[in-house]
Amino acid sequence: MAAKVVRLHERPGTLDIYARAAMGALPLRRSGGRRSLPKQTLALEGLRVDPDNLAAYARACGLRFGDTLPVTYPFTLVFPLVMKLMVSNEFPFPAIGSVHTENVIERFRPISVSEPLDLAVHAENLRAHPKGTQVDFVSEISVGRELVWRQVSTFLKMHPTDAPKEPREARTEEAPPRPMRTLRVDQSTISRYAAVSGDRNPIHVSSLGAKAFGFPRTIAHGMWSAAAVLGAVEGRIADAVTYRVKFGKPVVLPATVNVYADEVTGPDGSGWDLALRHPKKGYPHLTATLR
Secondary structure, eight states: OOOEEEEESSOOOHHHHHHHHHHHTSGGGOOSOOOOOOOEEEEEEEEOOOHHHHHHHHHHHTOOOOSBOOTTTHHHHHHHHHHHHHTSTTSSSOSTTOEEEEEEEEESSOOBTTSOEEEEEEEEEEEEETTEEEEEEEEEEEETTEEEEEEEEEEEEEOOOSSOOOOOOOOOOSOOOOOSEEEEEOHHHHHHHHHHHOOOOHHHHOHHHHHHTTOSSOBOOHHHHHHHGGGGSTTOOOSSEEEEEEEOSOOBSSEEEEEEEEEEEETTEEEEEEEEEOTTTOOEEEEEEEO
């Protein structure tokens, strides 16, 4: 657990953070040998949700706008704090170019739009990965002394390693099953999401930025996908729920994706298995469980 608590007076501005992130991506800005994380927790107390921002988020993700926050919306509240840690001098690798691979959200109860929220974010569990180095960002939101929402976001910085290459999954030529619904997403949708979420990573909003990181065109945010797929089960999500997401191949814009939602009951609880898949090739853009 991070030792020092740094209390912020307002949420950091993501435009300034991305400017610093761009500087941090330059080769001379990182030593490359640091194997530790920032020893601090960033905290912000009494944050109020902007209803207009929430409404715009709901429109961008195809969700209902109501009196309680969607399961994924608090990610946008803690994201500037996550980025502030990632661009700090103590962080071991650049923020730009890092890949969001997994996300686990625990919602302990519905959160009202009107509640004042206390945020706390720290980084932990720096570790090797066959494709590079991974790190977890732990974000917690409380109302008073009550923890109401917790998230672990895993990021991967890809670089050469000595680990053996992972075997490729066997490809199947079978047509994917019929989806529950399809989603159409284009640059205008993702640009709106970038504006309301503060996540203006160039791979999402700039063709040149996307190509600089090896993508043919801009790609959708993983957390847009994580939010949009919940539209298939909206109104049927438990008050207290754990949402586990693994991100697969990126959604290259514009795109149509298949949405799958299967209701399940098992030893780990009842809920839903969710997926976004390519409509022709069937590979996953996202797989997730709600329990």
